[in-house]
Amino acid sequence: MRIVVTVKQVPDTAEVRIDEERGTLIREGIPSILNPFDEYALEEAMRWRDELGGTVTVMSMGPPQAEAVLREAVSMGADEAILLSDRAFAGADTWATSHTLAKAVEKMGDVDIVMTGKQAIDGDTAQTGPSIAASLDWPQITFVGFVRELNQDSIIAERYVEGGCEVIRSSLPVLITLLKDANTPRLPSLRGKMKSRKIDIPVWGREDLELPENEVGLDGSPTRVVKITTPEIISNGEMHHGEPEELAKLLVDALLGREAE
Amino acid sequence: MASIEVRKETCVGCGECVPACPFGAISMEDELAVISDECTLCGACESSCSYGAIIIRTGEAGETEIDQYSGIMVIAEQRDGVVDHSTLELLGEARRLAEVDGSSVSVVLLTENAGDWPAELISYGADTVYFAEDTQLKHFRTEPFSRITEKLIIEKKPAVVLAAATTTGRDLMPRIAKILNTGLTADCTELAIDAENGGLLQTRPAFGGNILATIVCSDTRPQMATVRPRVMKAMDPDENRSGKSEKMNLSPGDLESRTEILEFNPLDEGEVDITEAEVIVSGGRGLKSPENFALLQELADLLDGSIGASRAAVDAGWIQYPHQVGQTGKTVQPKTYIACGISGAVQHRVGMQSSDRILAINKDETAPIFEFSDAGFVGDLFDIIPFVIKEIKRRRK
Ligand SMILES: Cc1cc2nc3c(=O)[nH]c(=O)nc-3n(C[C@H](O)[C@H](O)[C@H](O)COP(=O)(O)OP(=O)(O)OC[C@H]3O[C@@H](n4cnc5c(N)ncnc54)[C@H](O)[C@@H]3O)c2cc1C
Ligand SMILES: Nc1ncnc2c1ncn2[C@@H]1O[C@H](COP(=O)(O)O)[C@@H](O)[C@H]1O
Numbered sequence: 245m246r247i248v249v250t251v252k253q254v255p256d257t258a259e260v261r262i263d264e265e266r267g268t269l270i271r272e273g274i275p276s277i278l279n280p281f282d283e284y285a286l287e288e289a290m291r292w293r294d295e296l297g298g299t300v301t302v303m304s305m306g307p308p309q310a311e312a313v314l315r316e317a318v319s320m321g322a323d324e325a326i327l328l329s330d331r332a333f334a335g336a337d338t339w340a341t342s343h344t345l346a347k348a349v350e351k352m353g354d355v356d357i358v359m360t361g362k363q364a365i366d367g368d369t370a371q372t373g374p375s376i377a378a379s380l381d382w383p384q385i386t387f388v389g390f391v392r393e394l395n396q397d398s399i400i401a402e403r404y405v406e407g408g409c410e411v412i413r414s415s416l417p418v419l420i421t422l423l424k425d426a427n428t429p430r431l432p433s434l435r436g437k438m439k440s441r442k443i444d445i446p447v448w449g450r451e452d453l454e455l456p457e458n459e460v461g462l463d464g465s466p467t468r469v470v471k472i473t474t475p476e477i478i479s480n481g482e483m484h485h486g487e488p489e490e491l492a493k494l495l496v497d498a499l500l501g502r503e504a505e
Numbered sequence: 506m507a508s509i510e511v512r513k514e515t516c517v518g519c520g521e522c523v524p525a526c527p528f529g530a531i532s533m534e535d536e537l538a539v540i541s542d543e544c545t546l547c548g549a550c551e552s553s554c555s556y557g558a559i560i561i562r563t564g565e566a567g568e569t570e571i572d573q574y575s576g577i578m579v580i581a582e583q584r585d586g587v588v589d590h591s592t593l594e595l596l597g598e599a600r601r602l603a604e605v606d607g608s609s610v611s612v613v614l615l616t617e618n619a620g621d622w623p624a625e626l627i628s629y630g631a632d633t634v635y636f637a638e639d640t641q642l643k644h645f646r647t648e649p650f651s652r653i654t655e656k657l658i659i660e661k662k663p664a665v666v667l668a669a670a671t672t673t674g675r676d677l678m679p680r681i682a683k684i685l686n687t688g689l690t691a692d693c694t695e696l697a698i699d700a701e702n703g704g705l706l707q708t709r710p711a712f713g714g715n716i717l718a719t720i721v722c723s724d725t726r727p728q729m730a731t732v733r734p735r736v737m738k739a740m741d742p743d744e745n746r747s748g749k750s751e752k753m754n755l756s757p758g759d760l761e762s763r764t765e766i767l768e769f770n771p772l773d774e775g776e777v778d779i780t781e782a783e784v785i786v787s788g789g790r791g792l793k794s795p796e797n798f799a800l801l802q803e804l805a806d807l808l809d810g811s812i813g814a815s816r817a818a819v820d821a822g823w824i825q826y827p828h829q830v831g832q833t834g835k836t837v838q839p840k841t842y843i844a845c846g847i848s849g850a851v852q853h854r855v856g857m858q859s860s861d862r863i864l865a866i867n868k869d870e871t872a873p874i875f876e877f878s879d880a881g882f883v884g885d886l887f888d889i890i891p892f893v894i895k896e897i898k899r900r901r902k
Contacts, residue, residue, distance in 0.1 A: 257712050257852075338691075342683060367711055368832070369691035371679035374647075378683035381514040383763035384647055386676045400767065405672040407584070407778055408771040410644075414764040424833065425826065466688030470706075471719035481863075481878040483870065491866075491882045492892030498864055498880050499808065499841065500900060 245298030245396070247289040248358045250345055250376070251282040251317055253310040254366040278313040281361025283320075283429040285422040289359050290321045290430070292394050299323040301352065305333055305344055311445055319432035319440035326352075330449035335462030338367075342375030344460055347453040349380060357399070358419040362387060373421035383414045386421045508561070509546055511538045515558035515761075525553035551659075555758030557652040560684060561659075574726040577603055578663035580654060581614040581626065582645070582673050588614070588622055591669035593629045593739035595732060598696060599667060600630035600740060602705075605698040608664070611635060613657060615650055617643040627748035630740055634750040635661075641760045644769070645673045648762040651680045657753065658685060663727050665705050667696075670731035682729050688722030689729040694736050704728065714832055714855035735780070735838035736859050772827070779828060784810030785839045787830060787857070790817040791846015791867065791886060798824055800890055801845060807897050813837065813857070815847045831856035845886045849874025866890070 255274045289300045302317040304310045305328040314325035328348055336344065349355050358377075363370035370386075377384035385401045392411070393400040399418055403410045432440075450460055457463055484494050518536030525531075530543035531550060538559065540550075551559045577599040582589040592612070599610045611633040612626050623634040635657060641649065658666060658681070666681075668674035670692040682689035695708035699721070705728040708719045722728040772778060779785060786805040788798055798812065805812050814828040830837055832852040842860035847853060849865070849872055857863070858877060865878040866886045875881040882889060 255712070257715065261715075337688065338679065339683060339686070339688060342679075367691075370675050371682075371689060371691055374676055374679035375683040378651075378680040381512040384676070384680070385764065386647075387672050403672075406780070408769055410766050411768040411770070412764050413767055418763075466682075466686070466725040467690060467720050467722050469718050470721050473717045473719075474715070481865075481875065481881050483875060483881045483883060485870075485883050488884055488888035489892045491884050491889050492896050495864060495866075495880075495882055495889070495893050496896040496900065498862075500897065 245293060245296045245394070246301070246352075246354055246356050247293060247298065248301050248303055248349055248352065248355050249282065249286045249289045249317070249322070250358065250360045250372070251286065251302050251304050251313050252279040252361075252364045252366075253277070253304065253306050253313040254279045254364050257365050276309070276312070278316050279361055279364045279366075281363055281365070281422065281424060282317075283361075284424060284426045285359040285361050286317055286320060286322065287427045287429040288388075288391055288422055289357075291427060292391070293323075296394065298356075301326060303328065303345065303348060305329070305336070305341055305348075307334075308447075314445055315440040315443070316432070318443050319436040320430055321433065321436050325443065325445045327445050327447045328449075328453070329447050330460070332450045332457060332463075333461045335465060336460065337465035337467045338369050338371040338375055339466055340460055340462075340464035342372050343379055343464060344453065344455065345372070346376045346379030347455055348448060349376070351448070351453060356396075356416050356418075357394075358382075358417075360419070360421050362421050362423050370421070373419060377419035380417070380419070382417050382419050384419045384421075385412050385414055387423055388420045389423045389426050391420070391426075509540055509544055509551075510560050511540060512558045512560060513537060515556050517556055517558070517758075519556075521555065522550040522553050522559060525550050555756040556761060557656065557758060560655075571724075571726050574662045574664040576609045576611060576661075576663045577665040577667065578658065578661065578727070579610065579612040579631070580666065580668035580674065580677070581612050581622075582669055582671060583614065583616050583622075584644075586616060586618060586620065586643075588626070589669065589671070590739065591671060591732075591734040592626075594734065594737040595667050595669060596626065596630035597739040598732065598737035599665075602665070602696060602698055606703060609633065611661065611663065613654060615642045615653060623750035625742070627746055627750070628742040628744050630746070632748045634748065635753055636750060637753040637755055639755060639760060644766055645677075646762050646764060646766065647676055647680065648764065649760045651677055651684070652761075653753070653755065653759050655681055655684055656759075658727060666727045666729045668731050670733045674731045678729055678731050685727070687725040687727060687729060688720075689731070690720045690722070691731055693730045693732045696730065696732065696737075705730070709733075710855050714851040733836055735836060779811045779813055779830070780835050780837055782811035782837070783840045784808040784843075785813040785830070785837055785841070785857075785860075786810055786843045786845065787813030787815070787847060788818055788824070788845050789815035789847030789853075790821070792818055792823060793846075795823040797887075800887075800894075804843075804890060804894055804897075807894065808841075810839070810841075813842070815850075815853050844874050844878070845890065847874055848872050849877065 301324045302322040360373035390402040579595045581592040609632040612631040614636040619636045690707040697706040813830045844865040865874045870883045
């Protein structure tokens with residue numbers, strides 16, 4: 245079983261602060277982390293590799309420093325890592341990102357499954373996975389909370405949707421996107437840590453992937469961000485202080501209306 | 506530049522496209538259609554293929570090509586034949602946008618049996634309803650739904666395509682946008698028409714709700730967006746609105762799928778879907794233990810409401826994930842949201858800020874939750890809530 249897991253390096257959004265005056269993000273000093281959702285994709289891939297044999301390749305598109313998340317994934321147990329990095333990739337939206345990642349999966353050849361996180365916590369788009377599947381012309385199962393069965397020909401997975409859970413079977417090759425809590429990601433092992441220090445991570449650029457300039461990065465991105473603002477905080481609320489019993493009466497007034505008295 | 510592509514996995518090698526090409530540019534090699542340089546991108550093969558395996562990409566559309574696109578197309582969502590409320594919200598929003606430049610609103614409904622829905626959708630704001638009926642369209646499945654919708658978009662050329670940012674919309678739209686080589690903006694909370702160029706301004710929270718980004722798709726069409734449910738308003742249905750409905754013809758290949766739904770397991774009874782609740786009593790880290798959620802439950806029961814929670818309470822294991830409200834939980838828009846012992850972190854706020862009314866109980870008067878509450882009660886929830894319960898019972902007697 246040959247499994248690819250796409251992983252992204254993201255700023256820890258819990259730490260993101262806003263420059264109140266300019267309304268922009270202060271990104272300096274914000275730690276970069278492996279996108280939390282991708283840990284579940286990685287764990288799921290490793291769980292099945294451990295059962296069926298095969299390899300797990302982690303792949304990331306990003307600046308040279310994105311190598312750090314690939315090494316982290318190797319320390320957790322991934323077998324190989326590939327970094328897609330090129331100045332021409334900068335500014336990619338989900339169209340260009342998925343296009344580039346899909347080309348790299350094609351270049352690898354003979355991949356059975358691609359697993360991605362449901363979403364990246366910086367953009368929160370959840371679009372990259374399905375777009376990779378579209379580029380590869382593969383079927384997809386999104387929002388997977390549990391993989392029930394996997395063999396050389398097919399997969400059965402639980403897909404969580406509004407109001408319930410669909411159990412879906414698909415032929416392989418297939419792309420799936422993983423929800424948080426699909427499993428419990430393992431911690432880096434000592435052996436993994438040693439391996440992650442030594443492993444050679446190939447870097448593939450635009451020319452390695454035989455992609456024209458207008459299909460990557462900013463040039464290959466149909467969307468543009470034109471404005472960034474900070475959410476307006478609407479505070480028109482009245483504040484009530486006082487004894488609990490008094491506060492409770494005011495709260496019930498608000499709930500039921502005073503006329504109910 | 507426009508280009509043509511044969512989708513390798515979808516092409517079955519039937520050869521139907523070979524005679525369809527007026528230029529003799531298609532041949533079969535290893536049961537796969539291969540297109541030579543003779544191709545003029547006329548599109549005859551694209552419509553001859555019953556499997557949707559041939560795609561002509563418009564590439565970077567020039568000004569004139571963009572001008573060929575007009576109107577707003579809404580992708581309807583249904584479960585068991587009932588159209589989802591989010592579709593009605595999209596129609597309301599589409600109508601509002603269409604008023605700006607006088608464009609028209611269409612809606613696509615793929616279902617087992619359309620019943621009275623076409624007329625209903627018109628009353629909610631559609632000018633045209635395109636619908637397809639087949640038993641195999643009873644449940645959403647990625648491939649047939651995307652293939653049929655792609656073909657319709659290529660034919661009708663809407664300038665804007667909207668779907669709800671539900672698990673369905675977020676599965677379907679990225680696939681379509683990639684195939685049609687156009688941009689897609691996820692989970693928008695605000696849409697507007699740019700007065701200067703008529704383009705769609707798509708605004709969405711990013712970085713965990715810390716910022717709002719406005720995104721445009723200026724050079725390709727259609728401009729596609731998924732829209733967060735329960736943010737836009739549906740219009741009041743007007744039975745006198747006129748519109749037309751058109752049944753789509755399907756070819757057998759349209760319904761092909763490599764995935765199959767084996768089972769559907771609805772949420773357990775009692776495991777209420779909080780997105781449907783009119784009143785939500787929500788608890789955070791201030792609740793301190795799982796047992797204390799019983800106190801909230803008692804209040805919620807009195808108000809016919811449901812229980813919500815912050816991530817801190819869910820992570821602590823006090824209550825299950827389906828109750829989580831926020832960025833990584835559900836987005837809710839009840840009539841009343843009562844936040845108890847919740848600080849109001851931005852990731853929580855994005856999931857509940859469009860509630861009609863927010864009431865907050867917190868013992869810290871500087872808690873951010875008070876900055877966006879309609880009424881704040883500063884005090885200990887364990888002292889206040891029992892009195893609230895007592896008071897409601899007393900008044901109801
Ligand atoms: C990527 C990411 C995604 C996230 N997604 C979500 C999400 O979907 N939903 C979500 O909720 N959070 C989410 N978070 C977490 C979020 O940042 C906050 O950590 C979380 O919302 C805090 O929960 P809380 O308000 O219950 O806890 P706290 O922030 O600890 O607040 C507890 C509050 O209770 C008050 N309190 C304590 N005791 C009492 C009492 N006896 N009476 C009255 N008041 C009392 C305190 O004054 C305090 O204000 C996310 C974070 C990240 C990084
Ligand atoms: N630059 C990238 N490199 C590798 N994987 C990515 C990248 N961007 C997104 N992904 C994958 O796509 C998923 C969804 O990301 P997004 O569409 O940005 O929310 C992530 O969880 C990753 O698995």
